[in-house]
Amino acid sequence: MQLELFLDGKKVALETGRFPDGAVRARLLPPLLPQAEKLVARATGMRNMDDLMLLAQVMDAARRRYDLQWTTLELPWLPYARQDRHMQEGDSFALKLFAGFLNQLGFNRVQVLDPHSDVADAVINNMVSVPQHLCLQQSASLVAKLQNGMMLLAPDAGALKKIHAVAQQVKAHEYGILGKHRDLSSGALSGFSLLQGDVAGKDVLIADDLCDAGGTFIGSAAVLREAGARSVSLYVTHGLFTRGVEALLEQGIDHIWTTTSVADPAIAGERVELIDIKTIYD
Numbered sequence: 115m116q117l118e119l120f121l122d123g124k125k126v127a128l129e130t131g132r133f134p135d136g137a138v139r140a141r142l143l144p145p146l147l148p149q150a151e152k153l154v155a156r157a158t159g160m161r162n163m164d165d166l167m168l169l170a171q172v173m174d175a176a177r178r179r180y181d182l183q184w185t186t187l188e189l190p191w192l193p194y195a196r197q198d199r200h201m202q203e204g205d206s207f208a209l210k211l212f213a214g215f216l217n218q219l220g221f222n223r224v225q226v227l228d229p230h231s232d233v234a235d236a237v238i239n240n241m242v243s244v245p246q247h248l249c250l251q252q253s254a255s256l257v258a259k260l261q262n263g264m265m266l267l268a269p270d271a272g273a274l275k276k277i278h279a280v281a282q283q284v285k286a287h288e289y290g291i292l293g294k295h296r297d298l299s300s301g302a303l304s305g306f307s308l309l310q311g312d313v314a315g316k317d318v319l320i321a322d323d324l325c326d327a328g329g330t331f332i333g334s335a336a337v338l339r340e341a342g343a344r345s346v347s348l349y350v351t352h353g354l355f356t357r358g359v360e361a362l363l364e365q366g367i368d369h370i371w372t373t374t375s376v377a378d379p380a381i382a383g384e385r386v387e388l389i390d391i392k393t394i395y396d
Contacts (some may be wrong), residue, residue, distance in 0.1 A: 190375035314342030335366030
């Protein structure tokens with residue numbers, strides 16, 4: 115995780131590390147401001163509870179020193195966002211548990227980029243969702259392609275609301291809908307299909323909030339190419355890419371756009387464009 119702290123608009127240096135037993139530690143480094151009222155913390159790529167503990171320690175240190183009147187957390191990627199309900203017998207509502215810990219930090223505002231579902235807004239106090247279209251629009255090259263005829267595709271019916279907003283904002287000409295089946299117990303995917311839209315001879319873009327291993331998009335790309343798509347590209351706000359971008363680029367995806375919310379900056383290249391989250395927040 116990259117953790118940044120700003121007090122009254124000025125960046126404060128931080129020191130983080132681990133004690134011999136593995137416990138994380140953090141502190142604000144001098145020179146420190148004599149006073150401050152507004153705090154902004156940006157936690158990029160938060161992955162686990164150690165990262166949350168680092169944020170908690172920084173907030174505790176800041177509150178001990180300053181009489182803060184307003185605190186904002188910029189949390190581009192929301193951990194546990196996909197565990198937004200009970201999936202099967204014996205599991206937990208992980209997002210609600212994480213939200214409980216986060217809420218204890220008492221932020222006046224929590225800004226999350228393109229959360230997986232509306233459940234996040236319900237369980238995280240003072241949360242503000244930055245919609246998918248505002249993230250995507252920071253790529254001038256992608257907006258130009260969409261305005262020049264690239265066809266938008268929702269990966270499933272659940273993403274229709276977001277796709278409709280993207281299409282309206284970038285003035286895209288049309289969009290279609292893909293379908294699939296996911297086994298909740300195993301996570302296995304099957305039954306990929308094109309439910310709506312004519313993609314023959316067209317450049318198409320699948321847009322979604324996140325990509326983990328990429329199976330959804332590899333399977334969808336195969337269906338789209340069978341239906342005659344000229345090229346298949348992918349936009350995801352959060353690029354986890356746990357099997358690497360190569361798995362996608364070698365199996366049907368021509369180009370990828372994603373933000374730096376959680377993606378490794380090293381993946382940027384001729385076929386992978388990164389959108390800096392600073393352009394979204396700032």
